[in-house]
Amino acid sequence: xxxxxxxxxxxxxxxxxxxxxxxxxxxxxxxxxxxxxxxxxxxxxxxxxxxxxxxxxxxxxxxxxxxxxxxxx
Numbered sequence: 001x002x003x004x005x006x007x008x009x010x011x012x013x014x015x016x017x018x019x020x021x022x023x024x025x026x027x028x029x030x031x032x033x034x035x036x037x038x039x040x041x042x043x044x045x046x047x048x049x050x051x052x053x054x055x056x057x058x059x060x061x062x063x064x065x066x067x068x069x070x071x072x073x
Contacts, residue, residue, distance in 0.1 A: 007036040008064060015041055016048050019069070023054070026071045031057065034067045041065050 005022055007015035015036045022032060034045070042059060045067045049056040055070040 002031040002033055002068075005032055005034045007034055007038070007041075009037055011038050012040050012044055016044050019045070019048065020052075023052075023069075023071055028071055028073065030071050032069045032071070034069065036065050036067070037063070038065075041067070045069070 003022060003026065005018060007018055010018070015034065015038055019032065019034060026032065038044070042061060042065060045059070046056055049069060052073075054072045057068040057070050058066075059068075060066040
């Protein structure tokens, strides 16, 4: 199952806050697709995934950035 989270027009740290809140409700191995426009989003989501032990499956760096994150724990 993939959940889609719209974080467009939110600036740091709000996309990461919303990702963390959403992950609390998700089961292991579920995917979260995040759409964001914050220029710092890539670095933020990469750091968050490393810190929390979750997997950044893919990242598309366009005007609307798209990250797919897999919940590991």
